[in-house]
Amino acid sequence: MTTPSTQPHPSGPRYxxxxxxPPATSQQPASSFAPAPKNAQRLxxxxxxxxxxxxxxxxxxxxxxxxxxxxxxNLFDLDKDGYIDYHELKVAMKALGFDLPKSEILAVLNAHxxxxxxxxxxxxxxxxxxxxxxxxxSFQNVMAQRIVARDPQEEIQRAFELFDEGGKGRITLQDLxxxxxxxxxxLSHDELVAMIEEFDMDGDNAISREEFVxxxxx
Numbered sequence: 612m613t614t615p616s617t618q619p620h621p622s623g624p625r626y627x628x629x630x631x632x633p634p635a636t637s638q639q640p641a642s643s644f645a646p647a648p649k650n651a652q653r654l655x656x657x658x659x660x661x662x663x664x665x666x667x668x669x670x671x672x673x674x675x676x677x678x679x680x681x682x683x684x685n686l687f688d689l690d691k692d693g694y695i696d697y698h699e700l701k702v703a704m705k706a707l708g709f710d711l712p713k714s715e716i717l718a719v720l721n722a723h724x725x726x727x728x729x730x731x732x733x734x735x736x737x738x739x740x741x742x743x744x745x746x747x748x749s750f751q752n753v754m755a756q757r758i759v760a761r762d763p764q765e766e767i768q769r770a771f772e773l774f775d776e777g778g779k780g781r782i783t784l785q786d787l788x789x790x791x792x793x794x795x796x797x798l799s800h801d802e803l804v805a806m807i808e809e810f811d812m813d814g815d816n817a818i819s820r821e822e823f824v825x826x827x828x829x
Contacts (some may be wrong), residue, residue, distance in 0.1 A: 683703045719753055727742060787807065810825075
């Protein structure tokens, strides 16, 4: 993957001695080609508002959430150039719990990505391809806003599904043992059994979805 680069704009023909005069055109005031002041102010206002929202969202994240964003980016930035492409962005967002369709991934890249040109086969006759890449800072801002805006109930449901292997609709002692092992928690068998017993309200030796929600909401 190549890092973002800019392409010089080709110069147009110069008119003067030895060159034909430019075609006659109706002259318009220079101001007609400039963006309307109100429109420019609106665009600048929107840009500043987006930056403010991004800063506010980052401050609302926990240290653990910021680390998760950083780890996801670094994990899927396969060539370690500080940018991720469409495919890397899709799996990185999915790892953070956002399984978005192609159209939404492209919308993120169009709104926050930088345009680059690459050529898979250098040499004459091969045309460069344009694509958009997302920097770490932009990825961090995008994910922070999405995490902050996420419904707490969705977070709880996602956490339940991480425990509930196979989609049984309940967390068993086996599920709890597996997750504790994956997280490196040194909990004994008796401690895990005690956790199930403490929150198992209906006595089926497992934690249902409703019981799990009650645990999380206190």
